[in-house]
Amino acid sequence: MIEFLKRLFGQPGSSATAKERLRLVLMTDHLELAPEMIEKMKRDLVDVISRFVEVDRDRIDVTFERQDATLAMLANIPILSVNRPNGNGTHKPPEQPAPLPEASAPAAAGPSAAPPSAKAGSDKPPVRKRRRRKKSQRAAPAPAT
Amino acid sequence: MSARRIVITSGKGGVGKTTTTANLGATLAKQGKRVILIDADIGLRNLDLVLGLEKRIVFDLVEVAEGRCQLRQALIKDKRFDSLAILPAAQTREKDAISPSQFASIVELAAETADYVLIDSPAGIETGFRNAVAGANEAIVVTTPEVSAIRDADRVIGKISAAGKPIRLIVNRLRPEMVRSGDMLSVEDVCDVLSVELLGIIPDDEEIIDTTNRGEPVVLGDGNRLGVIYQKIARRLEGELVPFTTFDNQSLLGRLMGALKTG
Amino acid sequence: MHQLQPNPSTSSGQAPSTSPEQAEAQASAATAKRGRAIVLTSGKGGVGKTTTAANLGTALARRGASVVLIDADVGLRNLDIVLGLESRVQHHLLDVLEERASIDDALVADKHSEKLFLLAAAQSREKDEVETAKMQALVSRLCERFDYVLIDSPAGIELGFKNAVAGADEAIVICTPEVAAVRDVDRVVGLLGNRFKPQLIINRLRPHLVRRGKMLSVDDVNGILRLPLLGVIADEPEIIVTTNRGEPLALQTHTATGAAYHAIAARVAGEDVPAPMPAAAKPSFAERLSAFFGGKRR
Secondary structure, three states: HHHHHHHHOOOOOOHHHHHHHHHHHHHHHHHHHHHHHHHHHHHHHHHHOOOEEEOOHHHHHEEEEEEOOOOOOEEEEEEEEEOOOOOOOOOOOOOOOOOOOOOOOOOOOOOOOOOOOOOOOOOHHHHHHHHHHHHHHHHOOOOOO | OOOOEEEEEOOOOOOOOHHHHHHHHHHHHHHOOOOEEEEEEOOOOOOHHOOOOOHHOOOOHHHOOOOOHHHHHHHHHOOOOOOOEEEEEOOOOOOHHHHHHHHHHHHHHOOOOOOOEEOOOOOOOHHHHHHHOOOOOEEEEEOOOHHHHHHHHHHHHHHHOOOOOOOOEEEEEEEHHHHHHHOOOOOOHHHHHHHOOEEEEEOOOEEEEEHHHHOOOOOHOOOOOEEEHHHHHHHOOOOOOOOOOOOOHHHHHHHOOOOOOOO | OOOOOOOOOOOOOOOOOOOHHHHHHHHHOOOOOEEEEEEEOOOOOOOOOOHHHHHHHHHHHHHHOOEEEEEEEOOOOOOHHHHOOOOOOOOHHHHHHHOOOOHHHHHHEOOOOOEEEOOOOOOOOOOHHOOHHHHHHHHHHHHHOOOEEEEHHHHHHHHHHHHHHOOOOOEEEEOOOOHHHHHHHHHHHHHHHHHHHEEEEEEEHHHHHOOOOOOOOOOHHHHHEEEEOEEEOOOOHHHHHHHHOOHHHHHOOOHHHHHHHHHHHHHHHHOOOOOOOOOOOOHHHHHHHHOOOOOOOO
């Protein structure tokens, strides 16, 4: 009876709530049940990111968090150094922050993110690297099924 | 040619494993198949009770495993059907009285003289469940359209998949009127969440309580609606493509629309 | 049939103290005042242990008692989802038993009832990883902090059940009016042994089926089990809805089932309240007529 009144006044039926709760709880259950999968995911993630920046593999932290109606993966990946924009494989950290030619992207969220120095002769805008770093540090919420 | 060995399990207790085992077994027997039902719920046996055979138990599963009797001595033939027999569980023992490989051997033995061996698994995911699954090469997971049951079904599906055995789902105790009013998950919801092939949909039916009290499988009589549904399930097990019953406006998974009435 | 169990410790009846310090001294001196550890079990699965634990816990908490619910169903946890707390579980029973987390870290405060807390089961572990002695010690510690420790036992009579029972001082068995369930409860009562005097809750009664002789009656069930009856709860579709939402029905005291849980809570607390019973009454005239003409089917 109460349910009927609730629906009359626009509240969704409980089965929709149940389905949503179930979807999220199963995701959490699956993650809890697969530590090896999470370890492998961490390793693969780090391998991909390491193609662009050098990271501190020992201090990587990956957690999963419930955020309202979604499950989000949060990856915190400390960066040790960033490759020079021209592709020379030196790994020295940049000396000091320099203004960017096209600073349209918001500042990077990483703990040790310092904008690379804009050396002459660089073809790639540094801002692209910063975007990549930002994406790699904060993975998108799990897609809805 | 050895029998198909199917475990019927769920994780959650009380969703209808034993009732499904009994009724599916009886239905297959009515269709002329040789069926052996094995109760793997050592310590809390109920398959015998549901079939009204509790007074005819002489030997049980554990005694067969321990070599104190032959399998054929322990099997109880259900006289109401030409080719249905059950191997009851032990009541006063514990589930670790038998190992998975011992159980699997007994199932193999039973499979030599049957077309189907249906194993009624206990609730849970512990020893009893593991034994039951060890004996099978296919699984039917039973769930109701309720949150706890589905969550537990998901867990057993994960475990059985890891063992590499094919799984199909029966959704039991559906209440179409509650699905319509948005108060119960639909079969489609359940299948979405679990992602397992659907074998059957069984509506909630009060007849089961009455027939279980009397120790009769509900499919004993002809033409009742649950009988028709179990027949469909049996046919699907045999490989036939049988349309799922539409329960009023409930949508299906790409199957033909059946008639609007249940059954 | 409706015997009340003597209540070993109630929170009422303490002598008024003259100052907070004296009160605290009295409280700590009265180490005899411990919470009650009650296991809810059944043997058969699916009869309503977890639902009862959630609702009884809610009802007790709303009466002012502090309550902790322990989900002992390691590997198949569900108490969290029935309470709507599944997204708040950070640590679980095994984390506490294995000292990776403190009790306070692991306890989840209920969303709806202030004095109700949950200690969730581990989902990715096995029941045989719980050490009985540690479970007993944990329950004992919780009894020092809470008025009630309700332990939701898993189905079955194996290690999970044994561990759930190990820490408890009292037992409530839950039975549905079906032959298999009665048989299992009977077995469980035997296994509980002399340490317990279990009380009975009959769940999921369908009075219309009882009247038509298609379901065991309360007397049928307890004629076999012969246990003190805490109460009888009718089968209500509302339970499914409330579980869908994660909001125990005991929160709705105006419903018959909600009121029944509150009555059971009162009886558990030692109050002289009649055992709740669904309106079974006598058969209606139409039902008697139908039975007279032999119409056993609907």
